[in-house]
Amino acid sequence: MATTYSTNARLQKPATSDRNWDVAINANTDAIDGLTAVGGLAVTTTESPSATLQVGVSPGNYVKSDGTLASYPGVPAFVVPASSTVYLWLTDAGVLTSGLSFPASAHLRLAHVVVGPTSVLQVVDERVQCSVAGTGLGFVLKAGDTISGPLTVATPGSGTPLVVADSVNRLIGFFGASPASQAPVLAPLSIPSGVASDALADVGSSFSQAVLNNNFASLATKVDAMIAALKRHGLMGS
Numbered sequence: 001m002a003t004t005y006s007t008n009a010r011l012q013k014p015a016t017s018d019r020n021w022d023v024a025i026n027a028n029t030d031a032i033d034g035l036t037a038v039g040g041l042a043v044t045t046t047e048s049p050s051a052t053l054q055v056g057v058s059p060g061n062y063v064k065s066d067g068t069l070a071s072y073p074g075v076p077a078f079v080v081p082a083s084s085t086v087y088l089w090l091t092d093a094g095v096l097t098s099g100l101s102f103p104a105s106a107h108l109r110l111a112h113v114v115v116g117p118t119s120v121l122q123v124v125d126e127r128v129q130c131s132v133a134g135t136g137l138g139f140v141l142k143a144g145d146t147i148s149g150p151l152t153v154a155t156p157g158s159g160t161p162l163v164v165a166d167s168v169n170r171l172i173g174f175f176g177a178s179p180a181s182q183a184p185v186l187a188p189l190s191i192p193s194g195v196a197s198d199a200l201a202d203v204g205s206s207f208s209q210a211v212l213n214n215n216f217a218s219l220a221t222k223v224d225a226m227i228a229a230l231k232r233h234g235l236m237g238s
Contacts, residue, residue: 053080054120070094088110090110195214
């Protein structure tokens with residue numbers, strides 16, 4: 001029995017004079033196979049050596065594009081086409097999918113498989129174990145991150161843009177409108193007299209000066225309120 005172990009994974013290290021090395025070797029094999037970085041979501045042939053047009057995928061966890069954790073249960077047998085090179089991946093929803101190449105849409109790469117007429121010839125691991133971290137990633141990962149390029153917020157399903165922002169040129173558009181620059185500042189309207197209200201009155205045939213002043217005061221109040229709202233939301237300079 002080994003009494004010395006590796007530093008990180010605590011794998012057994014038999015001494016030269018130890019007997020039954022197979023015990024330590026088999027235990028180490030099982031331990032390595034159980035490591036997520038090695039065995040999780042691994043694609044293998046269903047037989048050794050392969051005798052069918054099938055591969056299996058082991059269970060494992062992954063992080064979806066929205067940042068949530070997902071678990072894939074694995075599949076014991078997945079049929080691949082004969083005489084081809086096929087790529088295997090999980091969709092963002094966790095559906096095992098194959099094709100002639102990896103898609104441009106959100107996916108988790110697993111492997112590509114070289115297939116002969118009656119059996120699998122080679123499985124090439126395509127899992128990505130490491131990713132870049134830190135600022136300037138081009139997407140929002142956590143609080144405090146910024147986006148340095150264009151951003152589109154779209155309606156799920158239809159893809160209709162709700163907000164389009166161009167941070168480089170300082171442009172923004174809402175509800176499908178093309179991004180535009182911030183509106184220039186406007187000074188509030190002023191009127192020397194008149195009483196504002198929520199309704200405009202008929203000035204009558206005599207063209208009452210008081211009614212006219214009140215109407216203009218009402219319009220000025222509404223325009224000033226719109227200007228204030230645009231400034232408050234940053235859509236107009238202040």
